[in-house]
Amino acid sequence: EMQLVESGGGLVQPGGSLRLSCEVSGIIFSDYWMNWVRQAPGKGLEWVANIRQDGSEKSYLDSVKGRFTISRDNAKNSLYLQMSSLRAEDTAVYYCAGGLGADYWGPGTLVTVSP
């Protein structure tokens, strides 16, 4: 079964940048689509981005297009989310989720965008 662990969250000022990582184990990472999903404090779930198994296809939520970049390194079994021009409304717990239908989830990492 897939195990996922996110890292890289923290406090960042508006306009700043942050890179999230997700280390995956327990499965053949290169067999899976991978997603980032976020949850603002007290709110519901919001899909952010995903990436095809070989990295050839990437899709994004409109509100993060041009600011966030999803990538993966299949040799390192790792997924990344490079976030720039961060806004207060990006404050959330960010989860990585494995599989096109998000069958597996990590525990999440908190990103707080605040002066």
Place this chain on the structure above:
Amino acid sequence: DIQMTQSPSSLSASVGDRVTITCRASQDIGLYLAWFQQKPGKAPRSLISTVRNLQGWVPSRFSGSGSGTEFTLTISSLQSEDYATYYCQQYLNYPFTFGPGTKVDI
């Protein structure tokens, strides 16, 4: 974007009750519908994929049904550990979208 709605937004039920949650999509999503369970302070967990396929950890009291635009999550006999918020999600078209959630209180 495909809009997902859920009803009810919350419910209170007793142990042993049959519970049904409805999820509706603003357009036909075929079978690309998943359900997730989230307990307070925890990450979501996948319950069901492609409308009716239970994940390995999920007890048989959970079931999913539907197609097209209307879907149902049923808990046949509610247990205390089922207290959680339940979300549906479509993964046919981008952006993938979640319903607003249904909170189940025991």
